[in-house]
Amino acid sequence: MSFDFVFEVTASDPHSAARCGRFHTPHGVIPTPVFAPVGTQATVKTLTPHELEALGADLILANTYHLYLRPGAEIIARLGGLHRFMGWEHPILTDSGGFQVFSLAHMRRLDDDGVTFRSHIDGSEQRLTPERVIEIEEQLGADIIMCLDECADPLDRHVLVQALRRTHLWAERCRAAQQRGDQALFGILQGGIFPDLRRESARFLTALDFPGYAIGGLAVGETKEQMYATLEVTTPELPADRPRYLMGVGTPEDILESVARGVDIFDCALPTRVARNGGLLTQGGRLNIRNAQYADDPLPIEADCTCYACQHFSRAYLRHLFQAGEILGLRLATLHNLHFMLRFMEQVRAAIAAGTFTQFKAEFLAGYQISDQDVRFARYAARRAERSEQRPPRRAQP
Amino acid sequence: MSFDFVFEVTASDPHSAARCGRFHTPHGVIPTPVFAPVGTQATVKTLTPHELEALGADLILANTYHLYLRPGAEIIARLGGLHRFMGWEHPILTDSGGFQVFSLAHMRRLDDDGVTFRSHIDGSEQRLTPERVIEIEEQLGADIIMCLDECADPLDRHVLVQALRRTHLWAERCRAAQQRGDQALFGILQGGIFPDLRRESARFLTALDFPGYAIGGLAVGETKEQMYATLEVTTPELPADRPRYLMGVGTPEDILESVARGVDIFDCALPTRVARNGGLLTQGGRLNIRNAQYADDPLPIEADCTCYACQHFSRAYLRHLFQAGEILGLRLATLHNLHFMLRFMEQVRAAIAAGTFTQFKAEFLAGYQISDQDVRFARYAARRAERSEQRPPRRAQP
Secondary structure, eight states, X not given: OBOOOOEEEEEEOTTSSOEEEEEEETTEEEEESEEEOBOTTSSOTTOOHHXXXXXXXXXXXXXXHHHHHTTOXXXXXXXXXXXXXXXXXXXXXXXXXXXXXXXXXXXXXXXXXXXXXXXXXXXXXXXXXHHHHHHHHHHHTXXXXXXXXXXXXXXXXXXXXXXXXXXXXXXXXXXHHOOOBSSEEEEEEOOTTOHHHHHHHHXXXXXXXXSOEEEOSOSSSSOHHHHHHXXXXXXXXXXXXXXXXXXXXXXXXXXXXXXXXXXXXXXXXXXXXXXXXXXXXXXXXXXXXXXXXXXXXOSOSSTTOOSHHHHHOOHHHHHHHHHTTOHHHXXXXXXXXXXXXHHHHHHHHHHHHHTOHHHHHHHHHHHOBOOTTSOTTHHHHHHHHHHHHOOOOOOOBO | OBOOOOEEEEEEOTTSSOEEEEEEETTEEEEESEEEOBOTTSSOTTOOHHHHHHHTOOOEEEOHHHHHHXXXXXXXXXXXXXXXXXXXXXXXXXXXXXXXXHHTOEEEEEETTEXXXXXXXXXXXXXXXXXXXXXXXXHHTOSEXXXXXXXXXXXXXXXXXXXXXXXXHHHHHHHHHOOOBSSEEEEEEOOTTXXXXXXHHHHHHHHTOOSOEEEOSOSSSSOHHHHHHHHHHHGGGSOTTSOEEETTOOXXXXXXXXXXXXXXXXXXXXXXXXXXXTEXXXXXXXXXXXXXXXXXXXXXXXXXXXXXXXXXXXXXXXXXXXXXXXXXXXXXXXXXXXXXXXXXXXXXXXXXHHTOHHHHHHHHHHHOBOOTTSOTTHHHHHHHHHHHHOOOOOOOBO
């Protein structure tokens, strides 16, 4: 079965590189720019797939590394693939697992052929090669799948040159290993903050003619200014008729700056992760619902928000749920934050289509207060948070 | 505002004391026999009020002790009362907090006037008297409220006699303290497993003419046979035109045996608590979804179950969620178990109305395998579980 992964550009902003598009996949058309909620373990934490659908999510991300280790790609394949397994019949993107191997696994040993590591779950030794990663991603069956790449320190040129060589080698092998025709395999650019390396990566990968391109190795330690500058030199090197995916980004302000530089696809665990810590996204910035000032506040999180949490509950009740450690608090906060992000992306698309994106961006940023807690390097922080969330191995019960 | 708390008996089983009824409250009519899911901290754990509504819950219980300590009854009153606070516009029952004081709080000192204890949350010293308990329950504003009572060892006659005297004294004071006319205050019978004490308690409390009566002090350490025998001598002493509430019970088999002995109202944390541990209720008994045998099982929990979990997900997916520690697993298991209990109560009511309750009971018990894990003394176990769940004090953030 072969699928034609067409990307139509439907509108372009006259004052920036921002654009609207439609990416066709076997499980539906993804309007871009799009934000993909993160469902690491085949569930966007706390939510049902039907809630995600009602929120208007067009694409979700699942993590190959986690699902490969638990429950295992073979089990998911036997149960009909990831869509059926988790009850989500809309587009899914799986990463390659490489980023998680570098950040979560123990004792990794890297060579040109692949990477050996120990599982963070049970300490077992595992081996991933480009071919094995594609095999796993084909078992999972997502609509968009990623090549295995090597993500290195974005400021260390010496290391980056090595990583780039290996990333390109692996991209070729992933391309060659692909057997299913109904999955869009994206190449991943590396090269840190160095324009010549990014250009080299773009040239090498576009020659392989992928249906889409990811920009990897950003938001992992460089400044925001370095990230934006890197996008500026990278996106012009990519073909206009293929979607561009900035991995692990981001916050509303990072999304606006990246859309302005021609990025189409985003994913980030931040909105759902900060929700579970009581951080709620609003037009004015982030609100911490645990603060004592909300103890008897009868107002909703945001007066004009149409999400389920804001339509039915007060800040006082939400604060109570968080103080009492109740799961409903995590659910309502997650619902609100994803509602915020998905409405925000709708506004971004509408503004581009109307030719008013630059104005929308300026007005949004003028009202949105970026707190110190707003993670400057979201993916780097996410990686650290994931590390600290790892649990000791749990044994299956008899 | 005064409300007429009518209890209509609509059907009586010819072969037992089982009966169907309708209890009228300000927030709607409760069909009996009824099972009330437990929403200790103003939330039935993991669920929204709209999910509870969709499940067909007719009554929920909230715990006065927990809400008094956090967020505080004054805050809930200021926000319009418990119904509005938690977004549940159907009947609510609050206990008196006495049982939790005896089981959860530290350093309790009991005297005829009331009880002094330390909060399990912050260690602060607190004092509850019958009058204060009624004041708190009036601030919370539930439809059914309970007198402060003293729950003692059901087998220790010497202690029980003392506790009974105090329970009756406090019932009189609670009755006198009540100011709102739109809450049904129930008296609570004590007397352990001793028929003469139970009869004395029934006579004393019915003389006070409560709109309903609770049977307290059971399922806290006696055998099932002792509990059933006690019910047999107690319910005939209670007026037929008032609902009878067996506190903290129970499992399907305990509910069947108690309904057969004339009980109308039940509450129990067990179905929701075991759900969060992966224990799923089925017609055949309890299933532990963590078991390895379900790792690639494509079937739903129960083939003919119409709950959301069974309609959309496999046992394999549910097991994966539990193994991965995902909140969606707790939600789906809770939904299933409450769906099971509420459908079970519908079947009980239908059987009584059809005159086939005894047959239904026999058939159900023949198919339902009671595992060792099915708690014989549900409330006793619940108390221990609650103790072990207590967290260290958490300070409010600035």
